[in-house]
Amino acid sequence: MNLVQEGLALGIPAPGPDAHQRPSAARIHRMWFGTEGALPADEDLARKILSAFPCEPAAAKINRAHHLLITEALAARGISQVLDIGCGDALPRPQSGDGLLFAQNTHDVVQQHSRSASVIYVDIDHDVVARRRSLLDHAPTASRPKAVLADVTDMARLLTRLVADGHLTHDRPVAALLHDVLPWIPDDARVRDALAYLRTWLPPGSALAITHATADFSPTWVERVQDVYGEEGIAFRPLDRQSITSLFGDWGDLYGGPVRTVPTARHQRNHPFATVPDYVSAAYAGVAIKPQ
Numbered sequence: 001m002n003l004v005q006e007g008l009a010l011g012i013p014a015p016g017p018d019a020h021q022r023p024s025a026a027r028i029h030r031m032w033f034g035t036e037g038a039l040p041a042d043e044d045l046a047r048k049i050l051s052a053f054p055c056e057p058a059a060a061k062i063n064r065a066h067h068l069l070i071t072e073a074l075a076a077r078g079i080s081q082v083l084d085i086g087c088g089d090a091l092p093r094p095q096s097g098d099g100l101l102f103a104q105n106t107h108d109v110v111q112q113h114s115r116s117a118s119v120i121y122v123d124i125d126h127d128v129v130a131r132r133r134s135l136l137d138h139a140p141t142a143s144r145p146k147a148v149l150a151d152v153t154d155m156a157r158l159l160t161r162l163v164a165d166g167h168l169t170h171d172r173p174v175a176a177l178l179h180d181v182l183p184w185i186p187d188d189a190r191v192r193d194a195l196a197y198l199r200t201w202l203p204p205g206s207a208l209a210i211t212h213a214t215a216d217f218s219p220t221w222v223e224r225v226q227d228v229y230g231e232e233g234i235a236f237r238p239l240d241r242q243s244i245t246s247l248f249g250d251w252g253d254l255y256g257g258p259v260r261t262v263p264t265a266r267h268q269r270n271h272p273f274a275t276v277p278d279y280v281s282a283a284y285a286g287v288a289i290k291p292q
């Protein structure tokens with residue numbers, strides 16, 4: 001079965017004939033890291049986004065640096081099953097500027113702690129999954145990560161499939177990383193239902209890590225970005241702090257106490273952008289642990 005057939009079987013429509021004439025949020029995300037593959041339609045929209053919110057590439061990098069730090073922290077805690085949901089594929093060449101940091105994959109970080117750890121990349125975008133798969137073809141077979149096409153809002157089907165295929169087990173904790181994926185889903189209720197299902201399903205000791213765009217620090221800029229994407233038919237939906245915090249349910253914080261949702265660059269003390277103003281990240285981060 002090819003990727004398009006795989007998607008159709010999961011209810012994910014095949015990319016339309018004009019897919020490459022229209023901009024894609026996943027390809028624009030790559031552009032902020034200098035990764036190749038942007039098309040003219042992406043470049044046009046990227047220019048409009050930059051004029052609405054010049055900090056957008058910095059915001060993407062803040063998010064990515066946080067992703068790598070949290071992956072490291074959870075792997076160091078001994079979690080050896082990692083679901084990278086809405087993984088994207090913005091992987092610059094190691095030699096390009098700050099590429100050395102951002103060229104790291106989730107599995108590169110996790111497998112420094114456990115060679116046999118299971119890492120599963122999940123995305124709804126056919127191109128992202130195809131690129132991830134071709135990259136993973138070169139990974140060592142014993143611990144080869146998987147890349148699957150799935151819609152995060154179809155959580156029950158995703159988890160059932162991963163268990164049936166032997167990629168995930170319910171016997172030990174899982175780190176579910178949802179970094180900058182939920183703002184791209186227009187339906188609030190579906191997001192809440194998917195997260196509720198995930199929290200119920202995950203074994204005790206599992207981690208839920210979320211970053212989410214917000215307009216709390218710079219409403220005018222973020223609303224302009226939302227309008228620019230909206231004009232191209234791309235849903236982008238920032239949330240306020242309280243709505244983002246509610247996605248963690250009643251789980252406690254990674255470091256104890258109630259879950260903290262803080263501006264992304266300030267979540268981890270050793271974040272390389274820890275001193276930038278909050279409006280630059282335009283997002284909150286939180287990490288919660290399922291009680292035993």
Ligand SMILES: C[S@@+](CC[C@H](N)C(=O)[O-])C[C@H]1O[C@@H](n2cnc3c(N)ncnc32)[C@H](O)[C@@H]1O
Pocket residue numbers: 025026029063064067085086087088089090122123124125128150151152153178179180181184185
């Ligand atoms: C901005 S990128 C985030 C990349 C990465 N998580 C990071 O933090 O650097 C958002 C990704 O979410 C994916 N995405 C959007 N909606 C999704 C959905 N419903 N299910 C799964 N992935 C989705 C997009 O295709 C895109 O690759």
